[in-house]
Amino acid sequence: MSVSDIIRSAQRKAAQSGSLRVTVDHLTSEQVAELADATLDWLRLRSGKPSAVREGWMQISAAQAGVLRMWAADESLSEGERQGLRPLRQQIYDLLEEGGLIEKPPGQGSPVQVSPAWDGRAILRKVTRENLGAWMVKCNPSVWDLEGFLDDNGEVIDAWAVQENYRSALMMPGDVVFFWVTGTDRQALTPGVWGVGHVVAPCDWDVRQDVAEDSADNGYWLDRDARLRAFYFAYLELPLLDKPTPRAIIGTDPRLAKLEVLTSPQMGNPQYVSPSEAEALLELVGGPPAAPETHTDKIAIDRFGAGFGDALKNRVVEISAMNAVTEYLQAKGWRCDDVSVQKCGWDITASRDGRERHVEVKGVSGAIPTILLTRNEVVTAQADPDWCLIVVTQALSKQAVHEFDATAAIAASEPYVYRAKLSRY
Known part of the structure; x- marks a missing residue:
């Protein structure tokens, strides 16, 4: 299906639902992936200048990007139709940014930072509650001191920084979540799955306070700048495994050939795990985690209490x-x-x-x-x-x-x- 065909199909579905705004909800998962790939290819072909913020990347002006023009190359769009496609454009930009393939600051006139073609493509998925098997959160030991956490007899991860996006908004209490350690096989902590547990509360904002000069106030964060950028958290009950499952084993399992953390390692937290991948991973790590401790006479809420919810x-x-x-x-x-x-x-x-x-x-x-x-x-x-x-x-x-x-x-x-x-x- 051509890009123009995808756009026309989405516009028809939006009109049938009575909406003037076209979004990814009016596309199939396959159409979302095709549109994202085509948009990335288009951006990489546009003329620009070397990025000042990412080595090897290009900076494309908003005018030069012309994504809406490319999407409807075979027909002219009215101003109303262009306005209606802007939410979809932002969502496709968000998907590409989640994949580590572009960077786009907020604002209509902001330039787009575009990764080089040799960075490859991410397998971009439109995650829904229906196609979700589990979540994956990643730990870079050079950013967060997992080794120090273990030395202090740490056993359970109870919160982890995630991006504030549509994926983190989908995280619900009871969802299974894996804990992945990144890095090389030469490091002390072998890359792979180090823990499995559950989401216990909806994602929410951290307390944004100035981090004191004393590095101890950063907790286990080794990278002060990364700590300052971490402001949105998933709340978890995620016990660490007695014996991690190495990436070398996971990577050779054919059932996990398309596991997002392997095919798109640059994507931010949280990452997606399909139902079949979750089943395979649970088999490799020794079975599902114990059910999280809950109070059956209470209900879960979707924001902080103490005045922040209804x-x-x-x-x-x-x-x-x-x-x-x-x-x-x-x-x-x-x-x-x-x-x-x-x-x-x-x-x-x-x-x-x-x-x-x-x-x-x-x-x-x-x-x-x-x-x-x-x-x-x-x-x-x-x-x-x-x-x-x-x-x-x-x-x-x-x-x-x-x-x-x-x-x-x-x-x-x-x-x-x-x-x-x-x-x-």
């Missing part, structure tokens, strides 16, 4: 967090009284041996303790020496409890929204 979902997280903190305090000998409905600036009054703690409870579904404090809570924290904050992360799955005193909570707080009481006159 009211119903936030309430579910809040109840889960209150129960977790009550159990946590009672195990330490505290008697707990729920005073949350009294709006006194905290949620639990905890008593033990004549002492009181005024505990503000917050819960989030992700692994990062980003929460909202009300004005009343901040005022109470500043004035009440018995006030403290307890945050429950991954409140609907593993439930990790974090304590903060008033000083730490206030120091970490910054204005998020301002109330403006305005007059109409």
